[in-house]
Amino acid sequence: MLKSIDEDSLKAAQAILYPEELFQFDSVAEGIWGGFEAVTDTAVQFFHEHGYLVIHDAFSPEEVRETLDGMLYLMDGKNPDYRGIQYEPTLVRYRSELPAKERRDIIRKIATFVNFEPRLKAISEHEGLMTVVQRLIEDTPRLFQDMGLIKPPHIGSEKPWHQDCAYFNLPLDTPVVAAWIALDEATPENGCMHVIPGSHREGPMVHFHRRDWQICDTHVPVNREVMVPLKAGGCLLWHGLLHHGTPANRSNLRRRALQFHYCPESTGSIDTEERLEVFGSEGKDVEC
Template identity: 50%
Template structure:
């Protein structure tokens, strides 16, 4: 590691929120090895959030994730899609959170091309009531309160739209992006708006990996766990129908392969923390998760 490197060079890009780091989209240099993801095992799910019992709560804490079908109604799904389209179309002039897939940036796009090229929307809940409603969904918040043992606080909201041929999000731990002390129970909530499949880049997880401590992350294709440290033999994929939801611990290893289909894979993603959670500095976080910071190479 060069002594001249700054903290900004060593970690992922920073958002305006001091607790959040954004993924480093400009770091993409090549396509991932397809063998980094396995479709041999599929996560089991329960039919609705009303069916969550103490057994599912225990499963979440032991395995680091829980899959629940039918969390959103058809009306909520369509409302979310309409909200996303409205923001992409610029109907709210105060919203600046649209992120285009790298290969399309700087091009003069038609409306259809623009919608097909958007990779992500960030920080939208204060700009669309339909999307804000989902972030405050009473059943989701109730389950999060049970999982956390105290009321949750939503601190990150994103729409992940993964267009056709949209790039991979490599294996990582979410806590490597957030300036929070080790031991903070961060929970991610990923809600499918389209069917999420093996072909279009559904999420993959490593069950139980949240118990194995922090992994070093590196600026490779993104801010990620080194490919050679990924235990693909433990990989479980998480296909979802629209309205289905994945809850996962912020220390659980997970990733999403390239969208090899001809269709978008739209989803909402929220991160929540306990109301009592504290913050740490970026330097402290990189001292835990930053491979280059510690003089280690991938």
Template identity: 40%
Template sequence: MFRIYMHRERASIADRESQRDTSRMSTTITFETPVADHDPALYTSHGEFSPIEGLAAVDNDAVAQYDRDGFLVVRSAFAAERINDALAELRAMSEAVDPDCAQVAFEGVMRRHIDEALGPDADVGDLDLRDRDEVSRILSMIDPQVRARMVRKFMGFTKTHPPLGAIANDKAMRAAIERLVGEPTKLFQTMALVKPPGGREKPWHQDHAYFDLPLDAKICGVWIALGHVTAQNGAMFMLRGAHRDGPVVHFKRRDWQICDTEIAGKQPVALEMEAGDLVFFDAKIPHGTPTNRTNEQRWALQFHYVPRSVEQIAQEMRLAVFGSEGKDVEC
């Protein structure tokens, strides 16, 4: 089943995984609005970072590094076989008319293809969003490989796609997260980020700004590279240590984001990685990813874990801190 959204934002819900990740689900489709390109200077890398080797190396020193820098890169966290299985699953989802997950978001360029499929007298705005068969018919008219290269992200898939669920629930990774957070955690949100060729920037932001969760909750994000990741194809850029400066007000510009002027002149670091490497990051670390300037997709999985004891807060409390333009947003 499909539900279609023409815009990027929709209601944010606490404990997103448990509410959306049911077996056989209705997929929400989002055709994003095309956005302006970014200033390349926002993504100039300064300096190095100090990765550790393997999840077993998450010891007290690594925890101290995570607390100090706001992120920790782990090389070779997952074996090639697990990564290849995940990638095969995601490739199949990208080509499917129904990817069987909670949400799929297409890049803005997809709107042009929908317009073409609808013919000369109609455009994407005329599509009857409630008509599942019609939507499937239109999506089927676009070559699956072309369609696949316009997918930006999937959300909510751990129950319906076991190779992806197995990574989100990997014992060694969960144990490392528990060490970093200092208490038992639960899976809160899942995403697969398929930055396609020309795929848009995810502007600078703090993930906590998107979550209706207490400000002092220690939320841990994990971003897992499923291929070679470089500054050119859309690596994660982070502002080392800036999580300790606390929340930053966000504004609706190219996305719900930190203002470019806040980032200009700062010294971010690009986290270039290989398949199977990952970065653990604090949900208050400012980060962003540039446009993919290559011809290949940049595949990544991103999961968020929250302390089991954490309860949802009212959206108004989040907006009072991160800015009132952030209603019903999702990162």
């Protein structure tokens, strides 16, 4: 693994840059089995109350394999028109030196790919997923963001606690649903998702530019958080205001996932200034 990279660079990439107590590992999120067809009205109510819904067996092994093949096709540069690859910041300078299979393990994410890879577009439009998202937002869903989150072994970086809506120029009352699809098993060791149940009902949080655009570390109620381990094919749905994040991956296991964001088809937009009036810290008596 990454034999072409010098030892000092690897050590820098493996450094933990956040207080490790930000992620607890003693509580596991509830979930359901039976695929999207098992999402009952009770499960929908759970989503609205807690801000998330775990479906452990949402996608078949065949669907996972097809999706991974599509992801690797883009990661390996086989579509010359695709430019959406983002690398782990400390190792990006090695991207042109590594062979394709080794280069996969310095990629942090891929983004905006559904129009470049039909296998990834297909899973974003999966009938079962769309049916459930429509029930959650009570409207026809529109995909407005697509990402592949790689979290490579040994060097996969933390995603600090945040609310997704802090990133989007959407009207503040827009119902946003994220769908996070595990393509590898997501475990406590390789950086599975962590969420704070019910935090979406507390409204927008001020975000700060620290390690990322994030909720201040000292504002995270870690005593309430739960982790969401998933087998490959599992799906986590969450509300756009739910507090969530992932720790670094220092295991030898990959943790590849897709993440899609949906809003109602008729949703308009706001400008960045309007969004930052709510989620930004400027002009407010807050500090981090």
